[in-house]
Amino acid sequence: MDGIADMGGTQGWGRVHPPDREERVFAEDWQRKAFALAILSSRVACGGVNTDAFRHALERLDRAAYLDDGYFGRWLNGGELMLTEHSVLAPGAVEARARNLRGEDVEEPPVPEPDLPRYAPTAEGSLRSVATSPAFGVGERVRARNTSVPGHTRLPRYVRGHSGVVEIIQPAHVLPDTNAHFMGENPQYVYSVRFDSRELWGADAEPFTVTVDMYESYLETTA
């Protein structure tokens, strides 16, 4: 999808924040629990670890839920979205409980019948082995497909349709595009493809290169 999370090259965000070496891991107390709860909520909702499904939940949050609550708020909101989508929690259950916690007297929705996805990862993590050889070689010129898909993808908009050169062939990994939707692992080699800044941003761009790590099916030959 072409969602809010796909930020590469977008403009209007202002200056970056200078690093603070003394920054704490969790600036506020609630962020500790929000972080852990998001991880555990995702596991409960998927019936296992599925980082791709969690990232897809994050990218489907609305603007306020994605940006305004900050990084850990976004994680909490993503966890809640997964729990309600799989009917572990009723919509509005968290808000109702939160209102009761602050002294309101709100009726909480009944607990629904959970509807967990059919999900059975073949191994822990996302590294997999595949029997085939890599389709592209180091040094080969390739093009990122110019496609927009309705679901999850890790092919960022800013490289779609652009050509680059394979720098490193990385091991095969579970394909996020299908795994996020519980539609299978479809492991593929990943390619670190190096793009020239002028190919992406035009002749006046700062001179530099950027590598983007792309699953094999994101790429096509330029010939």
Place this chain on the structure above:
Amino acid sequence: MTTTGGSDESPSVALRTEALEQLLTERGLIDPNVMDAIITRYETSVGPLNGAEVVARAWTDPDYRRRLLADGTAAIKELGFSGPQGEHIVVVENTPTLHNVVVCTLCSCYPWPVLGLPPSWYKDPAYRARVVREPRTVLAEMGLTLDDDVQIVVRDSTSEVRWLVLPERPSGTEHLTEAELVPLITRDAMVGVARVAAP
């Protein structure tokens, strides 16, 4: 507790966190001990000190450095560091003429086992959006001015591959031991938005 009685204002994210915790623990869906263990791991035991130990070893042991650049994951595991968001770590070396800098434009992917959880600037939309479009400008805003002849390579972490920068060892540190080097090595240098400074 004050009774606000049907306020239109949405509950704060802190309150919603507490609410979600209650809803899941009271049904036995999550174990509070597991939750505490996750928090403790990332608040106290996994952080940039791990990465600093890796870098200091690479600076002082040429064989280790070679192994680290050839197979980052395995060399990092030699020092005992592995885990989620570190299944396959690639280490790239910064030199006087080549500067690597890491980002995740799609979320905030980061090599947790060696650097811990990402700092706020790394998660900031301004960094995520801009460093793949105008890295030299962004680095200068962050306090790192690179000469025009330094080539910049941005590493966008769009898959499960995680990137760690091996910073340049600063001159004037030749006499320091591995243990003395560790505290000099910052998180920011291992992401590529700073250099390591001599003490």
